[in-house]
Amino acid sequence: MKKVSLSIGLMAFSTLEVHMLFYLDASLLEDITVRPVQLLEFLENLCSARRNGRHLIFADKSTIEQLMKLPGLSPRAHRTLSVVVRRIRGKLPIFQACRVFIRVVHGDRMLTKNAVGGKTEIFISIDMINGDELFAKPKLLVENRTDGEFYTALAKLLIDQQRSTKGLMLAYELVGGGGSQTPREYEALKLTEYLVYCIVDADVDFPKAPLGGNTAAPVFNSELKTPKATADALILNCYSAENLIHPLMIKSALNLMGTESWYLEIEKFFELDFWQFLALKARKTCIDFEGVSEKNKYWAIYRPSFAGLPCPPPCVKDKCSIFTPLKNTTLIKVADYLNNSLNGVPFRIPDCQGHVRNEWEKIKDGIISWACSGGRIA
Numbered sequence: 044m045k046k047v048s049l050s051i052g053l054m055a056f057s058t059l060e061v062h063m064l065f066y067l068d069a070s071l072l073e074d075i076t077v078r079p080v081q082l083l084e085f086l087e088n089l090c091s092a093r094r095n096g097r098h099l100i101f102a103d104k105s106t107i108e109q110l111m112k113l114p115g116l117s118p119r120a121h122r123t124l125s126v127v128v129r130r131i132r133g134k135l136p137i138f139q140a141c142r143v144f145i146r147v148v149h150g151d152r153m154l155t156k157n158a159v160g161g162k163t164e165i166f167i168s169i170d171m172i173n174g175d176e177l178f179a180k181p182k183l184l185v186e187n188r189t190d191g192e193f194y195t196a197l198a199k200l201l202i203d204q205q206r207s208t209k210g211l212m213l214a215y216e217l218v219g220g221g222g223s224q225t226p227r228e229y230e231a232l233k234l235t236e237y238l239v240y241c242i243v244d245a246d247v248d249f250p251k252a253p254l255g256g257n258t259a260a261p262v263f264n265s266e267l268k269t270p271k272a273t274a275d276a277l278i279l280n281c282y283s284a285e286n287l288i289h290p291l292m293i294k295s296a297l298n299l300m301g302t303e304s305w306y307l308e309i310e311k312f313f314e315l316d317f318w319q320f321l322a323l324k325a326r327k328t329c330i331d332f333e334g335v336s337e338k339n340k341y342w343a344i345y346r347p348s349f350a351g352l353p354c355p356p357p358c359v360k361d362k363c364s365i366f367t368p369l370k371n372t373t374l375i376k377v378a379d380y381l382n383n384s385l386n387g388v389p390f391r392i393p394d395c396q397g398h399v400r401n402e403w404e405k406i407k408d409g410i411i412s413w414a415c416s417g418g419r420i421a
Contacts, residue, residue: 242279
């Protein structure tokens with residue numbers, strides 16, 4: 044499969060069906076006289092979603108107090124907005140943490156996405172809200188459920204370790220795209236009114252390599268050709284999800300002593316520059332360091348980091364192996380361990396800097412923005 048070059052560097056996009064923060068803009072008050080019936084229907088649906096623990100509502104206190112006076116507003120919606128008003132100040136840190144949110148505004152046929160002050164705001168007028176899909180749980184689209192379980196567990200643990208977001212609730216529907224079918228699933232979800240956030244790895248095995256042709260490149264091209272305000276995608280700058288696992292996660296999940304030779308090798312590689320590009324589940328042979336391609340020239344620099352002397356030519360590829368790959372079940376076991384720790388003694392995310400930490404923060408920030416929610420309201 045041909046790969047697509049990406050000269051501007053890996054960019055963050057989203058594709059996820061999760062819960063989100065709805066900001067009620069003061070201009071929405073104009074709809075009290077312009078389209079009161081639609082405004083009433085919108086508020087009833089939004090308040091119902093909020094009562095059920097989906098989405099968060101934020102606004103200036105005066106704006107909500109004026110909306111509460113809308114004729115015909117049900118007692119339940121009125122009580123919900125009353126709770127929102129009382130909790131506005133406490134929700135400010137969450138609003139500040141959200142990099143993406145929906146701003147409901149007065150207007151005609153408005154649905155745009157704009158970058159404002161370091162945040163991305165999805166501007167939508169109530170005449171663009173058809174049905175209740177927008178109020179459903181956002182879709183978190185990933186290549187497979189194991190990837191999604193790892194990303195969401197990681198995000199939840201990071202959220203709980205940060206004072207401003209500790210205790211934040213998330214609501215989303217995890218959707219496994221089926222590997223190379225993920226771009227097609229993304230396109231299908233973009234035809235709906237759901238909120239969609241997509242997370243895929245770049246499948247790159249050296250710096251400035253073209254994005255993987257099966258998944259990452261098609262998702263990237265989808266964002267360029269058919270962007271949609273209510274969908275976004277994050278393309279992680281790594282070969283696979285395994286490259287975002289800290290060795291201590293493996294040690295804990297597999298109950299290792301930490302003295303196993305293959306584990307010590309993984310620990311060493313984690314500290315080296317090539318970690319994010321190493322195909323951790325694949326064998327590596329002497330042939331991988333030979334040749335004049337950009338990939339081979341990159342890896343040739345790091346040949347001394349791998350065990351063993353080069354094979355005398357010719358290298359027998361089926362027998363040569365200078366790296367013990369991770370088992371295919373490693374990510375499953377790590378994801379299960381992290382998720383189980385959320386219900387018991389929380390796993391303390393290791394302190395680390397550099398590339399891996401940057402990708403962790405992207406995952407956390409994206410999931411907070413697209414999946415933040417509140418508890419149920421009686």
